[in-house]
Amino acid sequence: MAALTRFALLVCAALAFATAARAAAPLTVFAASSLKETLDEAGALYGRTHAVPVRISYGASSALARQVEEGAPADVFISADRDWMDVVQKEHLIDARTRRDVAGNALVLIAPASREALPITPRRGLDLRPRLGRDGRIALALTASVPAGRYARAVLQSLDMWAPLQGRVVEAENVRAALELVARGEAALGIVYATDALAEPRVRVLARLPADPRAPIAYPAARVAASRHPQAAGFVAWLRSPAGQAIFRRHGFLPPA
DSSP states (O other): HHHHHHHHHHHHHHHHHHHHHHHHHHHHEEEEEGGHHHHHHHHHHHHHHTTOOEEEEOOOHHHHHHHHTTTTTEEEEOOOSSHHHHHHHHTOOOOGGOOOEEEOOOEEEETTSSSHHHOOOOOTTOOHHHHTTTOEEEEEEEEEHHHHHHHHHHHHHHTSGGGGGGGEEESSSHHHHHHHHTTTTTSEEEEEHHHHHHTTEEEEEEEEEOOTTTSOOOEEEBBBBOOOTTHHHHHHHHTTTTHHHHHHHTTOOOOOO
C-alpha cells in the first residue's frame, strides 16, 4: 500500500511538473508588421501579468499566413486584414471559435519629414504626380498580397487616382518597408497605416485617406488550431479586454468594429 501511495504521489508530481512546464513555455505569436510597437508593449504586459513569455514574429500577413499553412510553430495569428484570416480559417488552420477583431486602422499619405510638403486634400481625380516630381516614386506595400498595399490600391482606385500613378509605384514587401523608403527619402510619397506614421518621426502626414465602408481595415486574431499552448486563446481574448484595448488606443489604433 505504501508503495502504491508513493507511486501515485510521483505520478501526480510528474503531471503537475508537466503542466507547469507547458504553462511556462513561450507563447508564439505571428503578427502583422504594423502591430510591432503595440504588440511589443502588449506582449510584455501580458507576460508579466500571466507568467508566460510572449515571443512575437512580425511580417506581412500574407507571408505569415503561408507559414501557418506550412505548419510553422505558432500559437496565435494576427492578420492586418480579414481576407488572410479567412484563408487559414477555410483550411481549418485556426480555431474559429477564438477569432476576434482586435483593432482597426486608417490609411494616410506621407512624405519625408525632411522635405517641405503642404497638406493634401484627397478628392476624385486628384493627380499626385506633380508632388512626386520628375523621378519620384510613391511607396506602397505589395498591392497584390499585403493588406496595406491592397487597401491603398483600392482607395486610390475608388478616387480615380490609381491609373496615373501605376508607373510611379515602388512596392515593398510589407508596410514597414514602405514606411522606411519614405523615411529615408528614397520615395517622395507613401501610403501607410496611420499608426505607422505615428511611430516614425522621419515622416510627415499629408492627408488621411477616406475609409472604404466595403472593406474596413480590421485586425483579426485567433488561436492557431495546431497550438497546444494553454494560454493561446486567453491571449486573443485579453487583446479585447480593457487593458489590451488601452494599449491599442495609445498607439493610435481604432477600436474593432
